[in-house]
Amino acid sequence: MAIASQPNSWRESDGQWVTSTAIARLGPTPYLHTNAVHVSVGIEGIELDANGNLVVRREYPQGAQIAFCVAEEDESLAKLGVQAGCSGGSAVTTIYLYRGGVRVRADDPMFGPNANLWLMWLSFIPPAAPPVE
Template structure:
């Protein structure tokens, strides 16, 4: 419908972009190929470039960067790191209870560490009680929450008695290869003092 004295306005359609001016995106397979080519152009090796793209490092290249921390935590009314002549601990600085209930384990993280695996394993005493452990974190700290039939159980609950152990193991990937241990300087060997010369003395002849 048109009205006298009113000009009709037409919507202006945007002209399609010329092929040379179309927006370019670098996603999907093309982006991966470009990143791989860039890594090679910068002098990065094939396996390193693969790691940069997919995040997984070949086993042979990672062995000198793998760090394992762990130990045994004794549960019950007194929660503590259980380290003695038969139970060792590596990289655990302290254990604590958050809100007087769930377990938190502090680790001696190094800058650039990335967590590979974190495990909280119940011993036979906890398995007999039907308690399961769930772990999260793995860099500065790990948090462990305990459940029994779907209900939360505190780490300091009396049901654990005095001999329930929780095994903690955290594997991380260091940013740079570990430095080999510096060997102790060798002690200089002191040559043994020469034995004093022995002189044979002939007995004096008896007077004739």
């Protein structure tokens, strides 16, 4: 039996799942990459914070709870040995980049013109009833 930090377990059919997706193009001016074959869903914007971390603002329904956030490197980032991780997962998520354990700015020129970071969030909107025990 799994032990949770708080009783917050639901049946999948009890509520509604909400998915958000984004493609962040890194490099000198990071941006939300969309075109005829790249789609972003539920994303309000991407910006850099003062430390060069990627900050993603997304639509986040009231009462939603984050199940997970994934930041996946494309082949160009993998070749550079860059790893990404999400912090937060509600309306604002900060994406941290590391290379060899050292923080890397999302606007670092080493990324060139075509480095993509694939982002996905899965959130759950529970019903008004108490969770399953």
